[in-house]
Every structure is written in structure tokens, then in C-alpha cells.
Amino acid sequence: MLDSVNFNNCLPDISLPDPLMSWTQLLGNQDYYVFACLHILAFDRGWTSFLPEQWSKRHVWQWLQFCCDQYKLDASCIPFSRFDINGMQLCSMSRQEFVIAAGVYGDYLHRILQNLRIYGEWFLLSPDESKQDFKQYSQHSCLLSSMCMSTDCHIPPVTHRTSLQSTHLWEFVRDLLLSPEENSGILEWEDRDNGIFRVVKSEALAKVWGQRKKNDRMTYEKLSRALRYYYKTGILERVDRRLVYKFGKNTHGWRKQQL
DNA sequence: TACACTTTTCCTGGTT
DNA sequence: CAACCAGGAAAAGTGT
Numbered sequence: 001m002l003d004s005v006n007f008n009n010c011l012p013d014i015s016l017p018d019p020l021m022s023w024t025q026l027l028g029n030q031d032y033y034v035f036a037c038l039h040i041l042a043f044d045r046g047w048t049s050f051l052p053e054q055w056s057k058r059h060v061w062q063w064l065q066f067c068c069d070q071y072k073l074d075a076s077c078i079p080f081s082r083f084d085i086n087g088m089q090l091c092s093m094s095r096q097e098f099v100i101a102a103g104v105y106g107d108y109l110h111r112i113l114q115n116l117r118i119y120g121e122w123f124l125l126s127p128d129e130s131k132q133d134f135k136q137y138s139q140h141s142c143l144l145s146s147m148c149m150s151t152d153c154h155i156p157p158v159t160h161r162t163s164l165q166s167t168h169l170w171e172f173v174r175d176l177l178l179s180p181e182e183n184s185g186i187l188e189w190e191d192r193d194n195g196i197f198r199v200v201k202s203e204a205l206a207k208v209w210g211q212r213k214k215n216d217r218m219t220y221e222k223l224s225r226a227l228r229y230y231y232k233t234g235i236l237e238r239v240d241r242r243l244v245y246k247f248g249k250n251t252h253g254w255r256k257q258q259l
Numbered sequence: 260t261a262c263a264c265t266t267t268t269c270c271t272g273g274t275t
Numbered sequence: 276c277a278a279c280c281a282g283g284a285a286a287a288g289t290g291t
Contacts, residue, residue, distance in 0.1 A: 269284085
């Protein structure tokens, strides 16, 4: 498991860049340059270590997952099965093909990918300044293409956190489930289709969560208390079995296929 | 600074 | 008895 370095603490006090901002605009701001240099050193998600053309299928999914999380896209609008392709195939897709594959988010994802290919990962940090852009994209796409793949597809909320350090516990758990090589048998799916999973190594889970939060006093007792709070908010649902949890309706990004 | 929200910490009591 | 679950209460941490 990669430890998320709290690099934000040593970064200049600036707003994060718009992922769709041009490179010349970005480099025109020296703070952003410093920010990007620090970020590239501290931020490694696997897929970021490769050029998009070199991505495996898994990297493509990781990237989509990242976009869902970072830009608060509704994953139910993105049929991941249509992205069961490697990076070379992804990069060969036209904007129109993105719209067909990803519906309401296709145009947006296509532009993010193009910026990523041209300028690198530094564009992928925050949607804050692109909220309005995205809202316009979404509405435009909905009107023009009616390609939304889900009946509950919606414009993403505009209030959210952006810091990597503030990754929520449930997202951390989900990402661990989706990353077998980082999971080390800590968690395993019991019923993937219904979002049911089991904590296999409770102490190890507490340890990696503690590492993420830089808290060596974390225990499974405390972590499980945080998980139980999720029952109130629909993030998790109760499963009456020890160490078994189920993702609730207010989660996203864990399904194999979003149709 | 106030506030909202999430997570942590501690706790009592119950269950497996 | 250990490990886990349920959930109250309060505090801490973080972002707006």
C-alpha cells in the first residue's frame, strides 16, 4: 500500500489547478510549478507511473476510478465494461467514441485524457475550478446526446473535499478491495455484485489505515466504530455477520459494471 | 471565527 | 476469554 504523503502541508498556499487549464496558463504561475514538482514526487497511483498509451486495462480502470473520485463523477453514468481496454486502445478513441462509451461524462473524460497525454498527471488534482465547466459539459452532453447510461445519473454535487489526505475511510476500503496487489489479503469480496466484502485481517486493516492517517494508535476497534457511523448515512449497510460489510447506496466506484 | 462534517477516542454492555 | 458488534458521548481534525 502506498502511503499518502501529506505533501499538502509543505505546499504553497494556493488553489489547485483546473484540470482543463492550458499548460501555458499553468506554467505561468510559479506556485503551480512548485506544487507540481512536489506533487509528482509524492503522488504515485500506479497508472501515473506510465504514459497513458502504456496503461494496462487495470490502469485504465484506475484512471477512471480516480476521475470519479477526484471530480465527483457519478460512476453509475460510466459503464466500466466499455473501458475493458488497455491504454493504447483508450488513447485511440475519438471524442465521439468517448461520448458513446461514457455518456454524459465522455466529453469531459476525453478532454482530461488529452490534457493528461500532453501535459502529464499534474492536471488531475482538483475539480474546484472546473466545477462550472463540468456542469456546463454535463448539461450540454445530456441535452445533445441523451447518452446517460443510468436513470439515476445526475450532475455531481459541487461540495466536496479535494485533499488526498482527506480520503474518506470508505473510499480507502473500496480502493483496497480494487487493488489486489496492495490488498495483501486484508479484504476480500464476498459478493462483489452486491458490494458485500469481508475484513480478513482486521489488525492489518487498522494498520494500513493508521499509516494513511499517520496515526500509529489506530485499532480495528476504532476503525470499526468509524465504519458503523456509515450505517447512518447509507455509505454502508449492516450485514449480520462478523467482519462483513456491504457498500450502501451512497457509494460508487466499486461495481464491475455500471449499466 | 463559526460551523459542518468525518474520524478518533473512550466507554458500557452485548454477542460469538 | 478474546475478538467482535452496537452505539452514545465528546473531542479532534479538516475544510468552507
